[in-house]
Amino acid sequence: MEFSEYFPVWDKLTPVQQQMLADNATLRAVPKGTVVHNGSADCIGFLLVRTGQLRVYILSDEGREVTLYRLFPRDLCVMSASCILRGLQYDVTIEAEKDTEFWQIPAQRYKALMEESAPVANYTNEVMTTHFSDVMWLIEQILWKSFDKRLAAFLLEESALEGSPTLKTTHETIGHHLGSPREVVTRMLRYFQDEGLVKLSRGSVTLLDPDRLQALAED
Structure with a gap:
């Protein structure tokens, strides 16, 4: 099964555990713009990205968005199964930024595997730690870094991801990533253009x- 090539600790599982995981992992394909997970009450299980790109973000009561981090091929998404992870009860939304394929693993099945397999538990904890670090880095950027510097860094990151100096995006979309109103993004981009x-x-x-x-x- 191709799944074995994407799950980092596959070789550390017993044949029985491998079979259980293979039998329960369902491959899904979603088009760009699909909301895959919406809030802590929506516990769809763990997601392992095969192709494409997912965006994990939070949404304020006023409708403002802030991107927490992205998920790329071979990345495991744990926030979509936060209902079974103690201390991870957060309302996040997960959206496909590109046409995406991912394996969906039922939360309870994966939790059972974590309880009997130290390698799986360690791998999952490492993923959670990485995501927590990403969020802490984002908080530091928002609190201590001026918007022009954050916008410059974002544009460079997007250019690297797309492999092109031209980004097919809107000011509103950029604002969603950075948690800033479209008008603020537009003013700063016009300054950059000047x-x-x-x-x-x-x-x-x-x-x-x-x-x-x-x-x-x-700077």
Whole structure:
């Protein structure tokens, strides 16, 4: 089963455990924009990404979004099964940023495997620790870093992910990632354009001077 190539501790499972996991992992394919998980009451199980990209974010009562982290091929999503993980009762939304395939593993089945397999438990704890570190880093950025630096860093990260200096995105989408109103994003992007850092077009942002953006992000 191809699943075995994506699950990092597959070789450390017994044949019985491997069979149980293989029998219970369901491969799903969703198009870009699909909300895969919505809130702590929506406990769909653990997700192991095969292809594509998932975005994990929080949503305020006023409708503002902040991206916590992304999930890429071979990444395990634990927040979609937070109902069975003590201390992880958070209302997060998980959305497909690209057409995505992932294996869905029932929460209780995976929990049982964690209880009898130290490698699986250790791997899952490492994933949770990594995600917690990502969130703490984000909090530090929001609290201590000015918006122009955060925006510069975001544009560079997006360009690296897409492998292109031209980003097919909107000011509203950028605002959702950074937790800022669209108007704030627009003003800062226009300032970047006036400074020769980017070029703005309808539905896209092109990075003109990545070196200066990098210097701004690191300043």
